Amino acid sequence: MTDHVTSDPDLSLEAGSRFLAAAGFVVDEAGGTRVRGHIDLGPEHHTPWGVVHGGIYTTAVESAASIGATAAVAERGQYAVGLHNGTDFLRASTHGRAWVLAEPLQQSRTQQLWLVTITSEQGKELARGQLRLQNVAREQPA
16 A cells, blocks of 8 residues: 655644654644744643653654655655655743744755754754655555
């Protein structure tokens, strides 16, 4: 079975999987050279120790970069899939709006590398990640 990606996907929380909805990543702007969004962090994102789980940041890195990379190659009949996600957790957080910004570092015919920064409302960097992606041809309907 092959994954299918439409040319104009619904990026709302309601349209995503339960996993993505639970992460709470909201896309505010999406294109092939930049994706911006936010996550309203709260207790539902906490570890047992009361701080935001790093998986929330890793999910935001994967999601934002994948959306942007796919937008960059959609006109070529492709979508992008993550090959490697390297996310560093820089500062603990418990709540508040986290801003997500994804921009490409490199875009080629076959692969892309995106940098994603996640900052607090106060402008402090909470996490930073890079996602390497492979550009894949969409299956054409029979």
